[in-house]
Amino acid sequence: MSLFSKFRSAINKLQRKAINKTFQKRLTNQGMSVISANCVGAFILHDLNQPFNSPFVN
Numbered sequence: 001m002s003l004f005s006k007f008r009s010a011i012n013k014l015q016r017k018a019i020n021k022t023f024q025k026r027l028t029n030q031g032m033s034v035i036s037a038n039c040v041g042a043f044i045l046h047d048l049n050q051p052f053n054s055p056f057v058n
Contacts (some may be wrong), residue, residue, distance in 0.1 A: 020047045 033054045034041035045052055 016047075020049075024048055 023046060026047055027050075030051060031051060034045055035054060036042070036044075041054065042052065045054075
């Protein structure tokens with residue numbers, strides 16, 4: 001992995017943490033269920049630090 005790739009990855013992680021914190025603060029519906037056709041719904045719940053209440057996870 002090149003130095004540029006490591007630097008870009010580190011910046012991406014910092015930006016993602018900041019964006020997730022912003023969305024967590026804006027979230028008003030706690031404990032929701034998400035129905036998704038793929039695993040993106042689980043990633044969204046994980047990023048928002050919400051429990052997996054959906055019967056279709058995994």
